[in-house]
Each structure stands twice: as C-alpha cells, then as structure tokens.
Amino acid sequence: METVNIKINGIDVAAPKNSTILEAAKLANIDIPTLCYLKDINEIGACRMCVVEVKGARGLAAACVYPVNEGMEVFTNTPKVLDYRKTTLKLILSDHKMSCLSCVRSGNCELLELCRDLGVEATDEYAGVKNQFELDTTAVHMIRDNEKCILCRRCSAVCEKVQGIGVIGANERGFATEMTSPFGLGLATTSCVNCGQCIAVCPVGAIYEKTAADEVLAAINNPEKHVVVQAAPAVRAALGEEFGYEIGTNVQGKLAAALRRIGFEKVFDTNFSADLTIMEESNELLERIEKGGKLPLITSCSPGWINYCEHYFPELTENLSSCKSPQQMFGAVAKTYYAEKMGWDPKDVVCVSIMPCTAKKGELARDDQNAAGVQDVDYSMTTRELARLIKRMGIDFKALPDEGFDSPLGSGTGAAVIFGVTGGVMEAALRTAVWKLTGEKDGTPIEFKEVRGMEGIKEATYEVAGLKVNVAVASGLANANKLLRKIESGEANYQFVEIMGCPGGCVNGGGQPQVHARIRNFTDIRAERGKALYSIDEKNTLRFSHENPDVQALYKEYLEKPGSHKAHEILHTTYVKKKVHDYKI
C-alpha cells in the first residue's frame, strides 16, 4: 500500500495515500471529533466539528474530507481549533431544544458528549429566534422531533444511499431548513419502509421509536392477562452494548433472565419460530421447484424488505414466500397451539416481541396476521427499548445469572440463531432443503460459507441430487434494488433469494443499540455482532431446523406437516401491490 508521511500534532504518521486527515489521525490514536460524518454514507464536511489546522493552508480544514499529502503538518487541538469547535457547538445549541433531562438519547448523545468534552455550557451568547417545528408522529414506528435536529443529514443520507429510498430530506432553506418528508404530509404518507436506519445513525434524539414499554408493563400488571415474550436472534448479539459489554458479546442467558425479572409469565425465543419458518419455507421452495411455481422464491422474514417490495417492486410480491415472519409465526403459534395447551383464551394472551427492528412495529397490524382471531403479536419493542426497560425496573444486568428460555416455544437450533445476520436464513433453509433432497441422511453439509459475510450482494450455485440451485443474498435495500433489477430483466436466474432490509441483516437493524460514530466509522459492527450468532450456531448440538424437538412436536400434535392446510391457515400470509408515490391528499 502506498503511503504518505505526515505529521499530526508533531507525531509522524505514515498514512495510506488518499486517506483523509481523520483516518490518518486515527492511526496515531488521535481522536478528532465529528458530528455529520459517517464513513461511506455521509461525507459532506458540513458540520465543521472536525476542523483542524493544516500548516500553509488557508483557514481551517474539515478533517473528514481533507486528503493527506506528503509532508503535510496537521494540528488537531490548538487553541484556535478548540475555540472554533466551541463556537460551532454554541451556534448549534442556540437553536436546539434543551430537553436533555428527559431526552431518550441523554446517555449517549453525540452532541451532549461534545459539549461536555469541549466545555460548552448552555449559554445565551447567541440567543435569538428558535425554530418551532411540528413533531411528526404519523409513522407507526417512530417520532421525529426536528427541534432537536442538528441538520447533519445522516438520516437522509442513509435513507437515500444505503436504502435507496429517500423519503426524507432537507427542505426549505437557510434557518428554516428542516428534515422532513415532502409537502409536510408526514412520514406515514410516504413509501418509508419503517427500517429505522435513520434512527440508528441519528447523533442526537431527533428521531426515536414509538415505545410500547408502558403498555407492556400495564399488561404484565394485569392479573387477567398472560404475557408471553419472545426475543429475536439478533437481540442477544447487541443488547449487552447497552450495559457496557463489547460489541459482539452474546448475552443470551442474561437476556432470558432479565425478561423473567421484568415479569413476563413465559420467556420464549423467536428462534423457535425461525426453525418453524425454515420448515415451511424450505417446503415451499421444494414445492415451487417441483411444481413449476413462481421462482425465485424470495424470503419474507424482514418487514422492512416486505414494505419495500410492496411499494417498489409490486410485481415481485408474487415471488415472496407466503410464510409469515418468525415474529408473527411465534404469535400465531402462541395464541393457538400453546394457548390451547395451557387452557388460555387467546384473548387473554398478550404476545410481546423484543426485536432488533422498528419495522416489526408496523408488521403487527398487517392484514391476515391473526391466526386465533386476534392480532398474532400485540407489542413489539426494540433492543433499545428493552435496555431502557431493564434499567427502569432496577435490574442489574451484568450481575444476572445466565438462564435458559422456557419450554416449549423457547427452543431453537443453530440454524435459527443465524437468522439474525445476512445469509443466515438462506443457510438455514439450505441445510434443511439439502437434507430433504438427498434422502434425509446423516452427514448432510451444515455450513454454506459462500452466503456468509458482509458484502451487500452474494451469489452461489449448489448442485444437490442432480438439481442445480442458484441462490442470491442481499442486505440493505439499495443492494436489494440492484439484485431485483437483475431478476426483473431476466439477467439472473435464481431459484432462491434472501433479502434483509438492513445492511448486514438484523444484527444491524434499526432497533439495535445506537453506536457512536467514533466507533461506527472504524469498526464493522455488523460483522462483530454477526460473529456472536455464528458462534452460538457452532456450539449448538442441533444445527438443522428440522431437528428442533419442539417444532417436531408441534407438527405431530397440531400442524400435521409443513405446508398442510392448517399450517397455511396459521403460518402463512398475503401481500399487497402498492406504488412508490401513493399519497392521499
């Protein structure tokens, strides 16, 4: 690698050619503060927080976009630089809603941290008119409070570039500039897919999920209700971050223990219904291949992706697996099979899900998701909401023992837990499909490493029992868009496709703990969290979904076999063809 030699604060640094001052400084362990900068997503040098002195240069340079040159001398913490940054912060604060005491981001606000580090107090030095913006509460999953917005544009950048959607942006001009959806109609009227990636990248508390915590606690305290909870695979790979664990720490045991201490009557695992999904979906795949059904079959676990497909590729809804997502399958089974087993009236069962996802909140109220005549799942909470609830309930998370999930809806195989990472649903389905195609023998291959990894699009071809199966995996909706265009144009011929709405899959979902840009810009958090899931899979004695004994029992006692009439009634759903721009005036 070609390098250039520069000096930063007097320290010699050999930085890769074409790197920025910010990246070079990182090599010398010098932290330059940023606010708007997000690597590969928002590189606009707009907030001026990262300014540094460059010897010989006119004015101060924005380190996030300024490339290094041979012999360059940079100073990152001179009085001039620090003073400039302080002024910038004071100007931001002069039009910032000072609700820090109750703000959801108080503990991990990037703006607050900078003010503290640079010694900026709330001051009236630049007091003047403050913008008065309306809250946007129209969306099912989130609230936007533009009085806290600092106009960094991280949200619109991730929406447009990473997700290829672009339903929010900077509107109006100058002081009146506001991040909104067009024509002040509110996010709900747009083709927003509810992925929540905007929330995940917001440096402040301007965007946050609508919380179900109070309703969930009320249900728990209602003696007439049976409140059961399920936790998605990706939650265990990230929840620990909220309690000081390193990124990629598996906290499955403490997660179960915490849920039990919050007061849930039964603590279950979405891994159970992930295994169930594989039973249904691999059956659907083989059926479509054998009977000449619509191919490629495309997975349906990710509600952000489902929303995207309905709005942006309505014709391809026919390719979607009719399987409900694992969250919904869980609720459906909990309120039918399990409620019957327990002698509970489905109306008295409150099903709560803990999800790495904000789109799951929208999935709850979809049509055709009410197997027992009542909504399959009642409340969906994000990983972040759960962390706050654990703190609210006075639970010392780190001191919790490792506990297991309850039986029977708490058992999951290794195939289920990798649902939380891109390629995981594909791999889990391949395990069971290959097993079926090759005569249900022992020694079926377990690992399909071609579909693992953080690349946006992955392709592989497998020859199984004389059958050639082309598969593809995409995560992040801009990547999905590329893949779907190839399918629509006939350029690619796949039999099975996995799509997850968020880049890297659920581990990087819009409901996961927010990671400070300082870490995010230099660490692939998706890969770290993904590793935790692969390691759980590897250690599991059961690694095929069809080996899950409780899933086997469910079929034996209730559903008969995958794809049966009853399975269709309870576990499958339908989709709607929509348009990209379909506002109602």
Place this chain on the structure above:
Amino acid sequence: MSSKICSVPFKGTKEQEAQLKAIIDSLRDQRGCLMPIMQKAQGIYGYLPIEVQTFIADELNIPLEKVYGVATFYSQFSLYPKGEYKISVCLGTACYVKGSGDVYEKLMEKLGIAGGECTADGKFSLDACRCIGACGLAPVMTINDDVYGKLTVDKLDEILAKYN
C-alpha cells in the same frame, strides 16, 4: 403535520402533461436535468403542485423528496398558483420604513394565506416584491396592474372589496 399542499384544486390537462412528458424525455439523459425540467414544468403549469412534482419524480425514477427539496430551496419555484388577482406588496426600503410590513401581515391575516400562497378559491395570491419605483407613494402595493399608494391597514378592506 400541516400539509403544504395547495388548497386550489389542480386543473392540469392531458395536453400539459404530454408537453411536460416530451420535455422530460428530451432531457432525462442529461446530468443535472431536474432543475431545467422543473423550470419548464413551472412554465407550463404556472406552479409546481404535488401532482406535477410526483409526475416528474416518477418519470425520472427519483424520490418525490428530491424534487420537493429543490422546489422549496429556490424561491423562484412556487408550490402555489398565482390567483386571478395577484397582490404584490412592496417591501423595499422606503415602503418598509413607511409600514408596508404591517400591510403585508394584515393581508396574510385577511386572506388566510402566507406570502407566496393562493386562496383556496383561486382568487387572490399574495407576494412580497422589492422596489417598484413609486417610493413617493410609499407604502405601495399592486393588484394586477392597479397601483395603490399611501396605504394603511385600514384601507385594505375597501380595496379588496373592489375585486370580490
């Protein structure tokens, strides 16, 4: 949320749409074609309502937000049509000093619209302008080609009544 959608019903015709479509087709392969297309669209319709912006977005296969962001950034683009009677209040220095700011505010209140907008019946639109060269009559406003000078807020009802 308060909608920024124009309350004047959209009266675009098939001919106008065909005209806009032809313009988009001739420009769509050019880099940076959005603004010229929007300018021409405003030329055709007189303003850029949600119907026209959505048509442009769908044709160019870009988000509506992209079009709307540009439309609200540049003051030359308007989300609202001009009324049958175009009221223009001079906010130039002389008029402003003589109280045209109050006149402008009062008109917004009386018409129930903000500057740049049009009343729902399509009758009046209200804009601010800079010096029209009649400083001796300050404060001044025009309604179409009629000029009104030495204005006070008390005179507005009488003036507006002429056009009702």
